[in-house]
Amino acid sequence: xxxxxxxxxxxxxxxxxxxxxxxxxxxxxxxxxxxxxxxxxxxxxxxxxxxxxxxxxxxxxxxxxxxxxxxxxxxxxxxxxxxxxxxxxxxxxxxxxxxxxxxxxxxxxxxxxxxxxxxxxxxxxxxxxxxxxxxxxxxxxxxxxxxxxxxxxxxxxxxxxxxxxxxxxxxxxxxxxxxxxxxxxxxxxxxxxxxxxxxxxxxxxxxxxxxx
Numbered sequence: 001x002x003x004x005x006x007x008x009x010x011x012x013x014x015x016x017x018x019x020x021x022x023x024x025x026x027x028x029x030x031x032x033x034x035x036x037x038x039x040x041x042x043x044x045x046x047x048x049x050x051x052x053x054x055x056x057x058x059x060x061x062x063x064x065x066x067x068x069x070x071x072x073x074x075x076x077x078x079x080x081x082x083x084x085x086x087x088x089x090x091x092x093x094x095x096x097x098x099x100x101x102x103x104x105x106x107x108x109x110x111x112x113x114x115x116x117x118x119x120x121x122x123x124x125x126x127x128x129x130x131x132x133x134x135x136x137x138x139x140x141x142x143x144x145x146x147x148x149x150x151x152x153x154x155x156x157x158x159x160x161x162x163x164x165x166x167x168x169x170x171x172x173x174x175x176x177x178x179x180x181x182x183x184x185x186x187x188x189x190x191x192x193x194x195x196x197x198x199x200x201x202x203x204x205x206x207x208x209x210x211x212x
Contacts, residue, residue, distance in 0.1 A: 026064050026074065029054065033075035038116045042127050045072070069133065076124050076134045079117040080141045083107045097152040101200055104177050109185040110193050118185035146174050157211055165211035172207050176200060 032054050036045050047058040047068065054061070065071040084107075109115035124134050150170040154161040157169070177200065184191050 022064065027078065029061060029064060029071070030074045030078040033071060034079055034116055034120045037072075037075060037123050038119045042072070042123050042131075047071075069131070072131065073133050073137060075120065076137055079120040080137070082117045083114070083121075084141070084145075097156040097204070100149050100152045101173075101204060104200065105193060105197055108181050108193070108196060109188070115185045115188065118181055122182060122185065146170060149174060153208075156208060159211075169204075169207040169211050173200070173204060176203055 029050070033045065033050055036050050036053055040049060047061055050071075051058045051061060061071065065074065107114070109118040121138065124131060124138060127134075150161055150166060153169045153173070154163070154166045157163075157166060159166050180191060180196055180199070184196075
């Protein structure tokens with residue numbers, strides 16, 4: 001007997017809806033994990049502590065994440081995605097150096113939400129030996145960000161991306177950005193957005209002049 005028409009599309013739609021709902025739950029859990037890591041550090045981030053923050057059972061968390069390592073890795077990805085979102089929102093995808101520098105300012109921890117994600121990154125950096133998968137994920141994201149900056153510097157200088165001058169300017173700007181971000185995450189009053197903007201652009205001008 002032939003099956004009634006329309007059953008397969010309905011089943012597919014339901015499956016897609018369940019998958020979308022599951023992804024929302026995973027994202028909410030991962031964001032909660034970021035908050036717990038910020039408050040307790042990686043060592044103090046337990047399933048019981050996360051469940052208490054969410055107001056759910058540890059079993060519900062285990063339903064979405066098969067291991068604590070998978071949960072922590074998703075939290076790190078969430079932190080990077082939030083910072084990457086700030087970069088893209090500002091238009092760093094344009095590729096020019098001015099866009100890259102402006103996007104960096106938007107990704108800096110000038111508000112509490114951004115500070116949480118910067119501090120989550122710092123926690124993972126301090127425990128890379130215990131979390132090799134997370135360390136690999138962090139390196140992948142950072143390489144992508146540096147390559148985008150390198151391409152912008154190369155265009156600004158009119159040089160090939162492999163030129164030593166391009167590498168020098170890129171590495172110096174990346175180190176400055178990372179250092180300012182880390183400092184602002186733990187000491188919010190140290191830098192204002194205006195001061196950082198002036199610092200980064202002054203350094204960029206000097207570095208570009210020295211490389212021309």
